[in-house]
Amino acid sequence: xxxxxxxxxxxxxxxxxxxxxxxxxxxxxxxxxxxxxxxxxxxxxxxxxxxxxxxxxxxxxxxxxxxxxxxxxxxxxxxxxxxxxxxxxxxxxxxxxxxxxxxxxxxxxxxxxxxxxxxxxxxxxxxxxxxxxxxxxxxxxxxxxxxxxxxxxxxxxxxxxxxxxxxxxxxxxxxxxxxxxxxxxxxxxxxxxxxxxxxxxxxxxxxxxxxxxxxxxxxxxxxxxxxxxxxxxxxxxxxxxxxxxxxxxxxxxxxxxxxxxxxxxxxxxxxxxxxxxxxxxxx
Amino acid sequence: xxxxxxxxxxxxxxxxxxxxxxxxxxxxxxxxxxxxxxxxxxxxxxxxxxxxxxxxxxxxxxxxxxxxxxxxxxxxxxxxxxxxxxxxxxxxxxxxxxxxxxxxxxxxxxxxxxxxxxxxxxxxxxxxxxxxxxxxxxxxxxxxxxxxxxxxxxxxxxxxxxxxxxxxxxxxxxxxxxxxxxxxxxxxxxxxxxxxxxxxxxxxxxxxxxxxxxxxxxxxxxxxxxxxxxxxxxxxxxxxxxxxxxxxxxxxxxxxxxxxxxxxxxxxxxxxxxxxxxxxxxxxxxxxxxxxxxxxxxxxxxx
Numbered sequence: 232x233x234x235x236x237x238x239x240x241x242x243x244x245x246x247x248x249x250x251x252x253x254x255x256x257x258x259x260x261x262x263x264x265x266x267x268x269x270x271x272x273x274x275x276x277x278x279x280x281x282x283x284x285x286x287x288x289x290x291x292x293x294x295x296x297x298x299x300x301x302x303x304x305x306x307x308x309x310x311x312x313x314x315x316x317x318x319x320x321x322x323x324x325x326x327x328x329x330x331x332x333x334x335x336x337x338x339x340x341x342x343x344x345x346x347x348x349x350x351x352x353x354x355x356x357x358x359x360x361x362x363x364x365x366x367x368x369x370x371x372x373x374x375x376x377x378x379x380x381x382x383x384x385x386x387x388x389x390x391x392x393x394x395x396x397x398x399x400x401x402x403x404x405x406x407x408x409x410x411x412x413x414x415x416x417x418x419x420x421x422x423x424x425x426x427x428x429x430x431x432x433x434x435x436x437x438x439x440x441x442x443x444x445x446x447x448x449x450x451x452x453x454x455x456x457x458x459x460x461x462x463x464x465x466x467x468x469x470x471x472x473x474x475x476x477x478x479x480x481x482x483x484x485x486x487x488x489x490x491x492x493x494x495x496x497x498x499x500x501x502x503x504x505x506x507x508x509x510x511x512x513x514x
Numbered sequence: 515x516x517x518x519x520x521x522x523x524x525x526x527x528x529x530x531x532x533x534x535x536x537x538x539x540x541x542x543x544x545x546x547x548x549x550x551x552x553x554x555x556x557x558x559x560x561x562x563x564x565x566x567x568x569x570x571x572x573x574x575x576x577x578x579x580x581x582x583x584x585x586x587x588x589x590x591x592x593x594x595x596x597x598x599x600x601x602x603x604x605x606x607x608x609x610x611x612x613x614x615x616x617x618x619x620x621x622x623x624x625x626x627x628x629x630x631x632x633x634x635x636x637x638x639x640x641x642x643x644x645x646x647x648x649x650x651x652x653x654x655x656x657x658x659x660x661x662x663x664x665x666x667x668x669x670x671x672x673x674x675x676x677x678x679x680x681x682x683x684x685x686x687x688x689x690x691x692x693x694x695x696x697x698x699x700x701x702x703x704x705x706x707x708x709x710x711x712x713x714x715x716x717x718x719x720x721x722x723x724x725x726x727x728x729x730x731x732x733x734x735x736x737x738x739x740x741x742x743x744x745x746x747x748x749x750x751x752x753x754x755x756x757x758x759x760x761x762x763x764x765x766x767x768x769x770x771x772x773x774x775x776x777x778x779x780x781x782x783x784x785x786x787x788x789x790x791x792x793x794x795x796x797x798x799x800x801x802x803x804x805x806x807x808x809x810x811x812x813x814x815x816x817x
Binding site: 243244245246247250275276278281282314316317334335336337338341342373375376377378379380385402403404405406407408409410411414426427428431432435438439442443458480483484486487488489 | 522523524525526527530550551552554557572573591593594595615616618619620621622625626657659660661662664665692693694695696697698699700701714715716717718721722725728729732733743746747750771776779780782
């Protein structure tokens with residue numbers, strides 16, 4: 232276990248500002264002299280690199296083990312197909328493997344009575360690591376056309392540096408990829424926006440994270456004093472509001488160019504300082 | 515029957531806002547919300563649920579603590595880091611527990627447990643609905659929090675929407691898709707007639723668009739591209755359309771940045787239902803251009 236905390240930045244709805252919060256928090260922490268690592272777990276659409284502009288030092292394929300049947304040894308007993316819960320092995324004359332359905336659980340290999348099945352890695356994406364100035368950087372890139380992201384997310388998280396604060400930039404939604412990304416984090420920052428869609432997806436995210444027994448708080452991005460429903464919801468649910476980042480077209484324009492906000496909007500340094508203070512008091 | 519799917523790659527680019535407007539503009543269509551783990555289309559279309567079904571898919575392993583002998587074979591075999599040891603209160607011996615959030619339902623632990631202490635019940639992963647809206651029938655769903663199998667639920671929603679279209683004699687299924695490029699997106703686009711990628715003129719929008727257009731090419735689906743909030747960064751909007759063309763996709767228009775989208779959302783209306791606005795004009799043009807482009811590609815496909 233690391234004595235440095237790990238923080239997952241997540242959201243129900245996409246496009247609420249997860250990456251904006253994660254990269255600015257990373258940059259602010261690094262500027263303060265903290266050891267910090269940014270890990271992009273949004274492996275379907277990793278975007279943090281566009282803002283942090285890391286120098287990539289290592290790139291390794293991530294794979295899941297899939298079965299290969301030795302037809303000479305196979306007695307066609309059919310146990311492998313029966314054991315597979317994902318319909319990835321079908322019994323014809325001999326077993327036929329549909330690798331894109333395989334979760335790599337090892338059931339077929341384990342159940343085969345004549346050891347006719349061995350496993351070979353099937354690449355699903357790439358894990359890259361590098362350095363963005365003082366910020367340690369890791370990201371996963373899922374192969375296009377590849378459905379299964381959780382194994383790659385786990386591979387990215389295995390690159391966690393125990394000697395640094397870890398920020399996990401998570402995918403949107405509430406299903407298995409998000410769970411893989413936030414699991415074992417010390418704290419979850421949920422980024423939302425004050426629109427009906429934002430509020431609705433926040434309620435789904437809260438339902439998802441509550442049973443996981445992980446502390447979490449909310450950042451209201453594009454905050455609008457005319458719409459306080461998110462803040463009201465958080466008060467009712469006793470969820471801390473960690474920061475309110477005001478709606479500002481200049482933020483959207485600066486983000487569009489892939490630039491960090493600190494030069495054009497120096498008050499964002501104070502906002503990150505305040506956000507970090509609120510997170511830290513809850514760790 | 516034609517099946518048109520709206521996706522985005524990057525989340526939050528305005529997929530659902532646009533789809534809601536398209537629903538208001540479409541004639542004789544059925545709507546399918548395939549963003550099953552963060553569904554929002556119902557907040558605008560306000561469906562009246564007519565049919566409600568549980569979505570049961572896969573299984574989940576659970577250890578009966580009383581029968582667990584603490585051998586740890588389950589933890590050694592599990593490839594999903596779902597099994598962990600906990601101390602038993604009474605005698606201090608270790609027992610094992612399965613984290614339901616991490617269990618993928620492969621069953622390996624269940625049939626390898628020497629004490630047969632692991633149950634393997636079916637898992638209810640959510641619900642799906644067939645509803646009526648002011649613009650036509652709608653099929654939608656709700657994935658259980660943290661659940662697996664979102665791709666299967668997406669396929670089910672699409673299948674039910676096609677059925678609803680046949681029953682109600684409608685010739686168009688309009689699908690609101692999920693963000694990303696993974697399992698639910700693949701389930702939302704495979705076999706569809708055309709996709710529209712709603713993007714934004716940002717470095718992320720550009721990056722994610724190029725991945726999603728590779729996906730469209732991979733599955734050989736004709737793709738159109740709409741740049742939402744284009745005036746945030748006009749040069750990037752130009753670059754995105756240029757890139758779309760070079761990737762074989764058709765740019766079908768731009769929608770400007772404006773508060774009308776969120777205002778309409780707060781009134782539970784699609785932008786085109788919320789009165790005349792420049793945004794509404796932009797969206798009407800995008801819808802018409804997309805329909806025209808799918809008609810052309812349809813002609814090309816069938817000689």
